Amino acid sequence: MSLYQVQKFLYQVNRDPALQERYLADRGGVLTPYDLTHEEVRALVEPDIGLLFHLGVNGQILMHFAALHQIPWADYLRLMREGIERHGPVREGVYAVTGYEGVPELGTEED
Amino acid sequence: MPLVFAGVCSHAPGITGRADQADPAVRNAFYDAFGTMRASLEAARPDAVVVVAAEHFANFFMDNMPSLALGMADRYDGPIEDPAWLGIDRVQVPGDRDLSQRFITEVMQGSDVAYAEEWRFDHGIMVPLHFLTPRYDLPVIPANINCQGPPLLPLHRAWAFGESLRAAADALPERIALVGTGGISHWPATPDSGKINEPWDRDFLDRWAANDRDRLLDYDDLAVYAEAGQGGFEIRTFLAVSAAARGARGTVHFYAPIPIFAVGCTIATYALAGG
Numbered sequence: 271m272s273l274y275q276v277q278k279f280l281y282q283v284n285r286d287p288a289l290q291e292r293y294l295a296d297r298g299g300v301l302t303p304y305d306l307t308h309e310e311v312r313a314l315v316e317p318d319i320g321l322l323f324h325l326g327v328n329g330q331i332l333m334h335f336a337a338l339h340q341i342p343w344a345d346y347l348r349l350m351r352e353g354i355e356r357h358g359p360v361r362e363g364v365y366a367v368t369g370y371e372g373v374p375e376l377g378t379e380e381d
Numbered sequence: 382m383p384l385v386f387a388g389v390c391s392h393a394p395g396i397t398g399r400a401d402q403a404d405p406a407v408r409n410a411f412y413d414a415f416g417t418m419r420a421s422l423e424a425a426r427p428d429a430v431v432v433v434a435a436e437h438f439a440n441f442f443m444d445n446m447p448s449l450a451l452g453m454a455d456r457y458d459g460p461i462e463d464p465a466w467l468g469i470d471r472v473q474v475p476g477d478r479d480l481s482q483r484f485i486t487e488v489m490q491g492s493d494v495a496y497a498e499e500w501r502f503d504h505g506i507m508v509p510l511h512f513l514t515p516r517y518d519l520p521v522i523p524a525n526i527n528c529q530g531p532p533l534l535p536l537h538r539a540w541a542f543g544e545s546l547r548a549a550a551d552a553l554p555e556r557i558a559l560v561g562t563g564g565i566s567h568w569p570a571t572p573d574s575g576k577i578n579e580p581w582d583r584d585f586l587d588r589w590a591a592n593d594r595d596r597l598l599d600y601d602d603l604a605v606y607a608e609a610g611q612g613g614f615e616i617r618t619f620l621a622v623s624a625a626a627r628g629a630r631g632t633v634h635f636y637a638p639i640p641i642f643a644v645g646c647t648i649a650t651y652a653l654a655g656g
Contacts, residue, residue, distance in 0.1 A: 274443060281442045285461055285501065330437035330529060337466045343399065350572040353453025364570070364611055366533060 273326045273362045277306045279314065281329060284334040294338075319346060320353020326363030384550040386558035387447035387626040388418055389589075389619050390513070392434065393564060394504040395642040397468035397511060402641045414635030414648040415512035422513055423649060427558035429480055429520040431515075431546060432506050433562045435528035435615040439503035447495035448534040449542055451488065451522035453481040459510075461500025467504055469511050473634035474502060478521040480555060484522055487549035492542045508560045516630065526574065526621065528563065528614040533573040536598050539617035550625070561622035563615030565606065567644040568606025573610065581608050581643040582636065583614065583645065591629035592623050626651035 275358045279301065283289045297315040306314070313321040317338055323329070329350075338345040361364045382573035400408060422430070439461045443586060457474045460467050478498075485496050500523050502510075510517065524546070525541055535544075565585050567579035597620050603637040605613040623631075635648040 278442065278444065281438050285439060287481075294394055323572070328438070329574075330527065333570040334462060337463055343395075347574055354572060364529070 272305050272307060272310060275306055276310050276314065276322070276325060277327055277331055277363075278304075279304050280331045280335050281319070286330065290338060318353070319349035320351075321357060322353070323350040323355035324360060325352045326361050326366055328364055382549070382554060382556045384429075384547055384559060384625060385427055385556045386422055386560075386650075387629070387653055388421070388559075388639040388648075389443060389563070389566060389622050390415065390418060390509050390648050391642075391644050391646045392508045392562040393425055393567070393569065393644040393646075394462065394467050394481040394508065395639075395644075396508050396523070397504075398407055398466055398648065399641050400468060403639055405602065408524050409636055411635055411637065411639065411646045411648070412512070414524050417634060418648050418650065419513045419515075421570070423561070423621050426556055428555040429522055431484070431522045431524055431550070432509060433443040433524045433526065433543075433559065433561040433618045434505040435618050436505050436525050437503055437529060438496055438503075440497065440499070441525065441527065443530050446527055447525070447532050448527050448538070449492060450497055450525045451481065451485050452476060452500040452521075453485060453496045453500075454478055454498050454500060457502050457521065458501050459615055461503045462509040463503045466529040467507065468593060469504075469507050472517050473626060474517050475520045476522065480520065480553070481522050482551050482555070483553055487552045488542075488545045490539075491548055491599060492547035494542075505562055506516055513560065516535065526617045527615055529611075530604070533602060533614055534615065534617060536600060536620060539620045540594065540598060540624040543614060543621035544627075546621065547625035547627060554561045559622055559625050561618040563618040564644040565616065565647060566610055567612035568610035569612045571611075574643045575639055576610065576637040577643075577645045578609055579638050579645060580612075582638075582647075585619075586633050586636060586647070586649065589619055589623060590633055592626060592628050592631060592651070594623070597623055622651070629653050
């Protein structure tokens with residue numbers, strides 16, 4: 271479990287167009303400097319937005335990674351919901367620390 | 382010069398990036414309120430505006446996270462996000478390194494801050510500037526309170542930071558304006574995006590308008606998270622402006638939950654003495 275490393279990669283790729291190009295060309299290769307589990311590598315390579323949210327990635331970092339993959343806003347929200355349904359509550363990070371228990375109520379989103 | 386302007390506004394990226402998906406009547410009323418705030422800001426004839434933001438991992442990360450930071454550069458680039466996603470073109474925003482350095486030196490009399498000679502603006506600053514200084518012709522001094530990665534600055538320290546900003550503005554010969562940007566209750570970029578606790582927001586804005594220090598500090602983060610989401614941590618930016626306004630009464634010019642913008646959209650200002 272290395273949420274810090276996952277978020278570090280996402281933070282760096284979000285703000286570095288050159289790293290974005292390298293990532294899109296060789297998704298696994300750019301991840302080698304980071305201390306990641308196989309599960310985390312898979313989530314970043316696919317990408318599996320729902321799993322990344324379940325692992326604890328902050329949405330303020332994750333939404334830009336979704337945008338990099340041209341994932342529309344409504345699909346981004348849906349993928350996170352599906353990740354919680356599939357994998358369970360957020361494991362770690364700001365949402366877990368503060369008691370995040372998933373998505374008890376849906377339907378407030380207009381889109 | 383004494384501080385010449387103090388106000389707060391929302392900064393959610395949907396305000397510009399998903400503008401076409403909102404109810405046009407509510408959206409336009411909100412935009413009009415931004416226009417009124419812009420007119421008030423311009424009428425104050427500021428030499429620079431300090432924007433107190435809660436940035437979202439554009440510049441600062443958990444490898445070296447400052448609780449408080451101020452920018453010290455002659456120019457800033459933004460937005461860091463994809464311009465099409467945010468609905469704001471990439472621009473260069475003017476800063477003033479010399480003014481920033483003098484301002485930061487004064488702020489340090491009361492608060493420990495990091496300073497940054499590089500700073501790329503994200504939506505937290507770009508959305509407000511898009512409406513308030515759309516010609517990007519007013520020097521900006523960016524300020525940041527870490528509202529994203531716990532441990533977070535205690536609220537009373539955010540208040541003290543606001544007092545330090547006021548003291549710094551008052552100590553310099555330039556006319557300084559202050560704009561705080563953030564959400565009240567919201568769950569940004571999560572599956573709960575679009576959820577807004579309107580009663581909680583209105584209660585907070587009552588406290589803000591009254592500039593009631595005791596009631597504004599009467600929150601704890603676990604309760605804020607439960608009732609107002611992690612976006613509620615950004616009340617720190619609003620508190621800093623309250624402290625800087627030193628007991629002035631505030632007016633909430635606009636408040637409306639706009640779910641597709643993922644926040645209760647807010648425009649509010651303080652009537653400063655002599656302003």
